[in-house]
Amino acid sequence: MSAYMQHKDLSKEDLPTERGREIADGVHRVMERMAEAEAAAGRRPGDVRLLAATKTRDVGEIMAAIDAGVRLIGENRPQEVTAKFEGLTRQCAQRQLALGQRQGPGSVAGPSSCIGFHLIGQLQSNKINKILPCVDTVESVDSLELADKLGKRAQARGLSVGVLLEVNESGEAAKSGCSPDEAEELAYRIAGTEGLSLRGLMTIGAHVDDERTIRRGFAHLRGLRDRVRDSGEAGTDSCRELSMGMTGDMAYAIAEGSTIVRVGAAIFGKRAFI
Ligand SMILES: *Cc1c(COP(=O)(O)O)cnc(C)c1O
Numbered sequence: 406m407s408a409y410m411q412h413k414d415l416s417k418e419d420l421p422t423e424r425g426r427e428i429a430d431g432v433h434r435v436m437e438r439m440a441e442a443e444a445a446a447g448r449r450p451g452d453v454r455l456l457a458a459t460k461t462r463d464v465g466e467i468m469a470a471i472d473a474g475v476r477l478i479g480e481n482r483p484q485e486v487t488a489k490f491e492g493l494t495r496q497c498a499q500r501q502l503a504l505g506q507r508q509g510p511g512s513v514a515g516p517s518s519c520i521g522f523h524l525i526g527q528l529q530s531n532k533i534n535k536i537l538p539c540v541d542t543v544e545s546v547d548s549l550e551l552a553d554k555l556g557k558r559a560q561a562r563g564l565s566v567g568v569l570l571e572v573n574e575s576g577e578a579a580k581s582g583c584s585p586d587e588a589e590e591l592a593y594r595i596a597g598t599e600g601l602s603l604r605g606l607m608t609i610g611a612h613v614d615d616e617r618t619i620r621r622g623f624a625h626l627r628g629l630r631d632r633v634r635d636s637g638e639a640g641t642d643s644c645r646e647l648s649m650g651m652t653g654d655m656a657y658a659i660a661e662g663s664t665i666v667r668v669g670a671a672i673f674g675k676r677a678f679i
Pocket residue numbers: 458460481525526609651652653667668669670671
């Protein structure tokens with residue numbers, strides 16, 4: 406358990422009106438920035454989906470983002486997923502929204518009434534069973550070992566879980582993600598793993614100021630996605646998503662073909678912890 410989890414009740418559902426308005430303004434501003442970046446890149450409006458990165462935010466804050474139009478949320482820590490899941494599910498149900506539903510046969514809700522729930526941070530194998538009933542997609546799969554375990558546990562529950570392969574494009578030592586050299590082969594192995602559905606690739610932009618360096622990593626991920634998707638290998642048709650771009654670099658990511666931007670600070674404000 407991280408220290409900040411002892412300072413804040415993440416399951417709290419009520420929210421001061423003023424804070425709700427602040428978050429709604431944040432969502433609208435980000436959506437405008439996304440629309441501008443789409444237009445500047447000659448992309449269709451709505452090409453890019455907004456994922457609200459909700460680490461350290463409580464249920465009330467997350468629902469304010471959903472009420473402002475967010476349809477995809479992402480958590481970093483399995484403990485935060487489980488701390489918030491019940492409250493989020495109940496609040497979503499009151500609005501006739503379904504949280505974390507897998508698309509496809511058996512899914513009850515249409516896309517506009519579905520709130521996607523992704524895990525975007527590291528997953529240790531002893532936490533797999535805890536998060537499987539909650540999230541529909543794990544964006545942070547970066548090894549065959551994790552993919553195998555996740556696939557086996559999903560299969561045992563009769564589920565197919567969406568997976569993005571996380572690639573460490575910048576090569577920064579502090580970052581998770583597989584190396585770009587091994588990514589293509591790993592993607593084929595994941596695509597062929599029972600219980601998993603390879604949905605695309607994910608990366609965290611280089612932690613530098615230089616636009617060219619940041620964009621080079623994003624462009625490389627896009628090339629990799631194109632190769633995997635067009636490879637003809639089993640299970641690669643569904644490899645379409647490029648989850649890249651955050652508060653500081655989302656315009657670059659959208660210019661390089663991002664389909665999901667993961668945004669925290671620009672929606673909710675600066676984090677008090679981590
Ligand atoms: C926190 C986080 C984000 C969002 O970062 P901001 O700078 O707050 O927009 C995106 N992706 C991951 C994996 C994160 O942990």
